[in-house]
Amino acid sequence: MGVPVYKRILDLFEAEGVNTIFGIPDPNFVHMFAEAHARGWSVVAPHHELAAGFMAEAVSRMTGGPGLCIGTLGPGMANIAGAIQCAKVENSPVIFLGGQRARITERRVRRGRIQFVRQEPLFAPSVKYSASIEYPDQTDEIIREAIRRSMSGTPGPSYVEYPAHVLLEELDVPDPLPPQRYRLVGQGAGAPEIAEAARLIRAAEKPILLVGHAVHTTRSQAAVKQLADLMACPVIQTSGGTSFIPGLEDRTFPYGFSPAAVEAVVESDLCLALGTELGEPVHYGKGRHWAACNDIRKWILVEQDPLAIGVNRPIDVALVGDLRAVVPQLVEALKDTPRSPAPNLDALIKKDAEELAQLAENAPRGRTPIHPARFVVEATKAFPEDGILVRDGGATVIFQWTYSQAKPRDVIWNQNFGHLGTGLPYAIGASIADGRKRPVMLLTSDSSFLFHIAELETAAREGLPLVCVVGVDHQWGLEVGVYKRTFPQPSPQPGVHWSKDVRFDRIAEGFGCHGEYVEKDTEIGPAIERAFASGKPGVVHVCIDPKANSEEMPKYDEFRTWYAEGTQ
Secondary structure, eight states, X not given: OOEEHHHHHHHHHHTTTOOEEESOOOGGGHHHHHHHHHTTOEEEOXXXXXXXXXHHHXXXXXHSSOEEXXXXXXXXXXXXXXXXXXXXHTTOOEEEEEEEOOHHHHHSOOSSOTTOOOOHHHHGGGSSEEEEOOSGGGHHHHHXXXXXXXXXXXXXXEEEEEETTTTTOEEOOOOOOOGGGTSOOSOOOOHHHHHHHHHHHHHOSSEEEEEOHHHHHTTOHXXXXXXXXXXXXXXXXXXXXXXOOTTOGGGEEETTTOXXXXXXXXXXXXXXXXXXXXXXXXXXXXXXXXXXXTTTOEEEEEESOGGGTTSSSOOSEEEESOHHHHHHHHHHHHTTSOOOOOTTHHHHHHHHHHHHHHHHHHSOOSOSSBOHHHHHHHHHHTOOTTOEEEEOOSHHHHHHHHHOOOOOSEEEOOOXXXXXXXXXXXXXXXXXXXXXXXXXXXXXXXXXXXXXTTHHHHHXXXXXXXXXXXXXXXXXXXXXXXXXXXXOSSOOOTTOBOOTTOOHHHHHHHTTOEEEEEOSGGGHHHHHHHHHHTTSOEEEEEEBOHHHHHHOOTTHHHHHGGGOTTTO
16 A cells, blocks of 8 residues: 655654644645644644744754744745745754645636645745655655755755645655665764864964854754863854853853953954854954954864855865764864863953853842843843743843843844744744753743734643743834934834733733733742743743833944944
8 A cells, every 4th residue: 555645744754853843734734734643743733824934943953953844825835934034044954845736726827716826936045945746756855855955055944845636645665764865964074174173273372162053953062062171262152152051151151242252252363163154243253353363363164064164254174064073073183182271261251250240230120110131130040940041032132142141051042034023933842842841931022022922822732831031111122222323312213112001911811821910120030930830831021111121232332243234
């Protein structure tokens, strides 16, 4: 007896370790959803396909493998388009499956067709690979090609379309191939390049490790910890790599926003960059804080995509390969000659610790509404041990960069694309990928939270250990700040304020979640603790000062250097 195409699709993804699917069941895909459920997969239907795409992206970040999302033909795929574009810019390997009418409908010369648009040409520019299954026996090759393209080089999304006439057809096929049989897995760097990198590391006086987004999405933290121990140097986070590797918390500093990070970068004579494109937020590795020693600093870049080598700045040693393979190669090359601690390491650790303590102490207390700096301090002090932190928002995230008192090993936020509203879907996807075990805290703002607030019902239905801590100022805080900086006071501020009657704690209760309302900074921590203890997803509505949130964003000038048009 043959295997139906919809079952074969699940077989192919199971061979990659995928066991979660997001989407609203398309009439074409109901058989696949039912089969996935019968196999014990997590089958998650949110209230909007855009949120489904973000949830699948969070899974890819938490697992290091492909995420899987389905969109209904026509309107569902229109809704999901933003998530496809986001996955492209965020370098996330998400496979999007789209339903479609049978090809006989498309090929006839007709007008007024129902729920139909030619989808594949629309999505092709936004994905690494786009294909439509025209014949059932193309299933293996096209699904494999989608995964191959998404997981190779710089990761990114793929789109596969299944017309209605294909999914129920049956195939006579062998067992699915394991990943290493049909695509490159665990690519290592060349031995001469590894030897040269090790030589430069040994010769450096003040090396640094620059840790980017891919260190965490490839789940390479343990190997990077070994490498950092052998190098005995500061660890600098890019804005996309703000998770903390266990055991390295005290000497990990955020680039640009920590005085210790700035000092370490300025004085460094070698930078080993892992999992970063060396983009605008790090000034391409040559401007601003890098400029002082640019003529003597050596660069080693570990990069899976050979086309990315040397684009933003010259590189002394390029290690082309997967972090999961290359970092262990470096560890092996250095294990017999560990470095003595960098001469400035203890001083930098002390400087950073003092800075964080001072920020916690000096954040304004006792204000009503609460100052956003104090909001972040108190919320992150209450962050649960071993939790997953999700960020969302504009001004709120800028305050978090400076004032956060937590150092979680998993931080998820939308850094490259800056897509607001991703926070709640990311939090749901991350929790499901984690097996609903570790506590998840979303630290966000009201404007961003409203994008996908309906997904609170999804969180409640899935029984997730999730608490959303929402700073509420009834405005687009960052945009109000831009108005104030652009125009003389009182500045015009159209389109950035909204009703002050909204109560997120009550909305949460209406969705079957736990709600807390907070007006005093001393109540933030206890409210978060009660929300986690409730056994339900929770929402903590925290009233924050709209004036401070728009006018007092910390280190805003540093943030603006990311957008220094034409100067980098």
